[in-house]
Amino acid sequence: MNLGSIKYKNKFGSNFEEGQKNTKTFLRKNEKIKNESIMLISSNIEVNLYVVDSLYEKCKIPSDKKTFYKIDSGIKGTYKVTSGYTVTVSPDGYIYPRNTTVYHYGDIISVTPMPDKELTFFYVVYSIGKSVVSATVDSKTYEITVNVIDYAAEYVEEKMNSYIKTNVTNKKTQLDKLKSITAYPASLGYSDLYHNYMYMIIYEAGSCWGSTDIIVRLCEKVGIKARWRYAGNALSPTHQNALAIIDGKYYVCEAGYMGKPPRPYDVYEEILGYATTTNKKGLVIYQYDGEDLEINVPSKIDNKTVVGIESRGDASVFRVGPGINATSITLPSTITFIGNMVFCGLINLKQITIPENVEEIGLNVFSESDNLEKILVNSKNRNFVSKADVLYNKNLTTIIYYPPGKKEDKYTGLSTLEKFGNYSFYFTKKVKSIIIPKTVKLIGDYAFGNSCISEIYFSGEPPVLGNNIFSNLNISIFYPTSYSDKWKVYSKPTSFGGIDLKWKTWTPTL
Numbered sequence: 001m002n003l004g005s006i007k008y009k010n011k012f013g014s015n016f017e018e019g020q021k022n023t024k025t026f027l028r029k030n031e032k033i034k035n036e037s038i039m040l041i042s043s044n045i046e047v048n049l050y051v052v053d054s055l056y057e058k059c060k061i062p063s064d065k066k067t068f069y070k071i072d073s074g075i076k077g078t079y080k081v082t083s084g085y086t087v088t089v090s091p092d093g094y095i096y097p098r099n100t101t102v103y104h105y106g107d108i109i110s111v112t113p114m115p116d117k118e119l120t121f122f123y124v125v126y127s128i129g130k131s132v133v134s135a136t137v138d139s140k141t142y143e144i145t146v147n148v149i150d151y152a153a154e155y156v157e158e159k160m161n162s163y164i165k166t167n168v169t170n171k172k173t174q175l176d177k178l179k180s181i182t183a184y185p186a187s188l189g190y191s192d193l194y195h196n197y198m199y200m201i202i203y204e205a206g207s208c209w210g211s212t213d214i215i216v217r218l219c220e221k222v223g224i225k226a227r228w229r230y231a232g233n234a235l236s237p238t239h240q241n242a243l244a245i246i247d248g249k250y251y252v253c254e255a256g257y258m259g260k261p262p263r264p265y266d267v268y269e270e271i272l273g274y275a276t277t278t279n280k281k282g283l284v285i286y287q288y289d290g291e292d293l294e295i296n297v298p299s300k301i302d303n304k305t306v307v308g309i310e311s312r313g314d315a316s317v318f319r320v321g322p323g324i325n326a327t328s329i330t331l332p333s334t335i336t337f338i339g340n341m342v343f344c345g346l347i348n349l350k351q352i353t354i355p356e357n358v359e360e361i362g363l364n365v366f367s368e369s370d371n372l373e374k375i376l377v378n379s380k381n382r383n384f385v386s387k388a389d390v391l392y393n394k395n396l397t398t399i400i401y402y403p404p405g406k407k408e409d410k411y412t413g414l415s416t417l418e419k420f421g422n423y424s425f426y427f428t429k430k431v432k433s434i435i436i437p438k439t440v441k442l443i444g445d446y447a448f449g450n451s452c453i454s455e456i457y458f459s460g461e462p463p464v465l466g467n468n469i470f471s472n473l474n475i476s477i478f479y480p481t482s483y484s485d486k487w488k489v490y491s492k493p494t495s496f497g498g499i500d501l502k503w504k505t506w507t508p509t510l
Contacts, residue, residue, distance in 0.1 A: 046145040049087070051097045051126035056152040059202045065151065069095040071144065077137040084131025086148040093135070097148045098127045126150070156201045160214075164221055174224055174246045178253065179267045181218040182242075185211035186255040186265035208240050208256025215242040215253050226253070229289060230320035237313055243270070243289050243321075250289060271302050273321075281336070282307035287315070288323045293348075295323060299332035306332060310339025310362065319345040331355045333378075337362075344368050350405070354391070356380035361391075361400060364446070367427035371405040387414070404428045413437045420447045422466065427451060435459065438508070443469050449497060459508045462486055468497030478506040 050065040061067060071079060071093035079089045089095050101124050103110045105117040126148065133144045163184055171177045189205030197213035200206025206214075212228055219226035219242070229243035229252065242253040250273045255265040273290025274297075276283045282305035285297065295318070299306055309331070311317050318326055327348045331338075333355045340362035343352060351374035354361070358381060366372055374389040385394050390411075391401040398419040402411065410433045411425075417437050422444035425431065428451040436443075438460025448456065449471030457478045470477075475498065479487040484505060490496075491503035 044143045044145070046147070047095070048147045048149055049095070049097050050149050050151040050154075051099070051128070052150070052152045053126060054124040056198065056202050059152040059155050061151045068097070069144070069146070071095065071133075071135050077135050079133060079135050082132050082134045082143075084129060084146075086127040086129045087131045087133065087146050089133050095133055095144065095146055099124050100127075152198060152202060156198050159201050160197075160218060160221065164218060168218070168222055174222075175251070175267075177222055178219065178224055178244050178246065178251060181215055181222070181224075182253040182255050182265050182267050183262075184218065184255075185214045186257075186263045187261050189261050190256075190258045190263060208236075211255040212240045212242045212253075215244075215255065219244055227321075230287070230315055231256075232313055232315055245291075252289075272298060274298075274301055276301060276306075278304070279307070281305075282334070284308040284310055286310055286312050286317060287320060288318050289321045291322045293322070293325055293327050295326050295329045297329065297331050297335075299334045305334050307334060308337045308339065309335060309342055310337070311341040311344075314341070316344040316346075317342050333357055336360070338365060340364055341367075343372075347371060350374065351376060351389075353378060354381060354384055354386075359383050364423040364426060366401055366404055367423065367450075369404055370427075370429050372403045373405045373407060375401055375403050399424050402428055402431065404430075406430055409433065411435070413440065415439065418442070420444055422446060423449075425451050425453065428453065433457070436463075442466070445469065446471055446497075448473065448475075457506060457508070458487075462490060465490065465496055470496045470498035470501060473498050474500045476502045476504060478504050481505040481507055 047069050048066065049069060050061050050067055052059050052061055077093065079093055081087060081089055086098055087095050088098050100111055101122055103113060103122040104120045105114055106120055108117065128148055128150050131146050133146060135142045135144060168177050168180045171180055185200060188200055191203070191205035192207050194200050194203050194206040195209040197210060197217055200210030200214060216226045216228060224244050224246060226242050226244040229241050231239045231241045239256060241256055244251045244253055250270040251267055252270050253267050257264050270289060273288060274285050275287035275289065276285050278284065283301055285306060288295065297306065297309070309317055318324060324345060325348050326346055329349065329352060334357065335355050336357050337360040338358060341364050342362070343349065343366050344364065345368040347370055349369050349372050352372065353376040356378040375386060375391040376389065377384045377386040377391065383394055384400070385392050385396065387396065389403055389406060390399060392399055396414055396416045398421050399413070399417060400421045402425050404427050407430055409431060411431050412435045415437055417440050419442045420440065423446050424444060425448045426446050432453060433455045434453060435457045436459060440463050442464045443466055445466035445468060447466065447469045449468055451473070453473065453475060455476050455478065459480065461483050493501050495501055
């Protein structure tokens with residue numbers, strides 16, 4: 001459940017005793033006698049009872065809607081709930097919606113009070129749905145079917161339908177409708193307290209998440225395909241907006257700007273589903289929002305040459321949308337650089353080919369792409385080469401990336417190797433054992449981190465060891481007996497980010 005805010009600390013009380021007292025006051029306030037309905041029971045009946053969770057307390061239940069129900073049997077009867085979990089019934093025939101108080105004690109969430117801990121805030125939630133209460137009078141049993149209805153949800157639904165009827169359905173094109181839909185959350189205030197469509201409509205203010213939620217739900221109502229879109233940047237890494245698809249074209253719907261209403265909003269086309277920026281040489285793709293699973297990255301977008309592909313922050317280029325399920329990605333020859341984390345988390349990708357003009361490849365490019373078996377390189381590339389499906393620099397002195405899903409349990413380094421690159425075996429899933437040639441002078445940062453490697457054999461003197469090369473590993477590390485004195489300085493159980501490192505000696509056979 002989206003909590004919206006913790007403002008209830010001040011409203012309901014910041015300690016247990018005050019909270020219990022104010023909870024009872026809240027419940028009594030919402031069980032006014034004016035809603036009581038008494039009927040002499042003589043047949044089976046059906047009753048609607050309305051509730052509002054305390055998080056949506058601004059949404060008031062109208063006086064003509066029942067919040068509880070009193071059974072009048074004429075004489076004393078017996079009552080019990082025979083089906084469902086949404087109501088309770090008292091011995092004297094009062095039917096109440098069932099509710100639960102949720103308590104927050106810092107990071108601890110409980111549905112029972114914890115008097116020994118400091119209460120941060122709490123709220124009351126109701127069970128929604130149908131229950132049946134039986135009333136037995138003079139040996140005859142009657143049934144009362146009780147529908148517990150979330151009035152807040154009903155209220156919000158009515159608000160959305162009213163907006164559509166007044167502002168959207170009279171538009172001629174789907175794009176016009178989309179623009180009018182995007183205008184709705186922008187007509188409400190901005191607040192970082194309310195993060196879903198119900199909060200934002202009820203409190204008439206909300207965050208970019210609330211705006212996005214409204215847009216997506218309204219689009220669904222008018223037959224426009226839409227979904228959430230990651231739009232994080234350096235200023236707001238969790239920012240979201242909406243992406244709509246009309247006649248095969250992609251449109252970004254942005255209504256998350258701060259300020260007082262009416263706030264600025266925008267609907268613009270994202271050509272072919274690619275988000276781009278520019279440098280001096282051309283376009284750089286930083287996000288793919290399209291829906292193709294066999295992705296052919298274009299060499300030109302809007303008549304501008306695509307020269308690079310790079311991620312923003314911690315969001316992989318393809319990981320933030322349907323592209324995470326891509327089965328193949330083909331890059332154009334115009335690309336000259338591949339930035340950090342570009343192909344992270346693509347679990348269905350089995351191979352990738354580096355184009356001929358790529359001069360630079362960033363850090364942590366393939367981690368968590370667990371089934372990637374082959375990293376290939378165009379034969380015309382002057383900077384990189386693939387050998388046994390592993391990525392190296394052209395002269396084979398640096399291993400750049402080992403495919404995370406390559407189906408070999410042992411890697412024996414080339415005799416030409418001088419360096420294991422940063423993140424070179426990061427998150428590899430298949431390889432268990434590595435033999436490092438004595439020619440290697442440097443192990444880059446996080447080189448073996450978060451992998452399934454269980455044994456590493458060094459063949460010579462200690463190379464320069466980068467930061468966190470054994471991050472989160474339980475591993476046995478073997479170093480040559482002949483260099484024991486030089487290796488002892490490193491031989492600690494938790495060196496270089498390791499969890500449990502077992503340092504042992506061995507005698508290389510080469």
